[in-house]
Amino acid sequence: MKLLVIYKSKTGFTEKYAKWISDELDCPAVSYEDLKTVNISEYDIIIFGSRIHAGRVDGLSKFKKQLEENDNKKLVVFATGATPAAAKDEIENIWKTTFPTEEQLKTPHFYMQAGLSYEKMGVGDCFIMKALAKFLSEKNSKNSVENGCEQxxxxxxxISSKEYIDPLISYIREK
Ligand SMILES: Cc1cc2nc3c(=O)[nH]c(=O)nc-3n(C[C@H](O)[C@H](O)[C@H](O)COP(=O)(O)O)c2cc1C
Incomplete structure (x- = not known):
């Protein structure tokens, strides 16, 4: 079974997880920007990883369209985010937004907690985060999620750690 990891990463967290996964499964990991350098049709399973961006997996819709051009490719998705893995409801909501239909939810998907890097973040993302921080600081009655987010x-x-790849690795090994 030939495996390929494709990752999209702005601040390095998803890249780090992609490399852990590729080391563990002994398969290549290729950045989304270098997609043209690989022939997807040679692989049986494509593991796509990206960050959560405003509640969605960044770039997944576009990548799925590119994948549709290659029949019979099994897609496995992993997403990294600032949300702690223990926040099960929030993560569940992210998946429901990402895969709005029951059929889509059948795509194997894995969440890996990562963190935030203002040092490596682009100007646009920094601006969004500052706007969110301002909105939350000025909001009078905050719920617990908003309070947690503000902090x-x-x-x-x-908060990344290699152990968060374990469920994905087990899933692939059981195939
Ligand atoms: C503008 C913006 C929006 C984000 N939205 C979310 C979000 O909705 N949920 C979440 O858990 N993390 C969110 N994050 C955090 C990123 O998903 C997290 O830092 C991710 O691991 C970055 O991956 P990368 O380093 O591979 O780019 C957001 C980050 C930015 C800059």
Whole structure:
């Protein structure tokens, strides 16, 4: 079974997870920008990883369209985010937004907690985060999620850890 990891990463978290996965499964990991350098049709399973961006998996819809041109490719998705893995409801909501139909939800998907890096973030993303921080600080009655979010986005942090690849690795090994 030939496996390929394709990752989209702005601040390095998804790239780090992609490399852990490729090391563990002994398969190549290719950045989405270098997609043209590989022939997807040679692989049986494509593992696509990207960041969560405003509640969605960044670039997944576009990549799925590119994949549709290659029949019989099995897609496995992993997403990295600032949300802690323990926040099950929030992560569940992200998947429901990402895969709005029951059929789509059958795509194997895995969440890996990562963090935030203001140092590596682009100007546009920095602007969005500052606007969110301002909105939350000015909001009078915040619920617990909003309170947690306000604390979490104050500074950069890294809560990534290799163990979060384990469910994906087990899934692939059972195939
Ligand atoms: C503008 C913006 C929006 C984000 N939205 C979310 C989100 O909705 N949920 C989440 O868990 N993380 C969110 N994040 C955090 C990123 O998903 C997280 O930092 C991710 O691991 C970055 O991956 P990368 O380093 O591979 O680019 C957001 C980050 C930015 C800059």
């Amino acid at each position: 979490a986005i104050r500074n950069s942090y890294d």
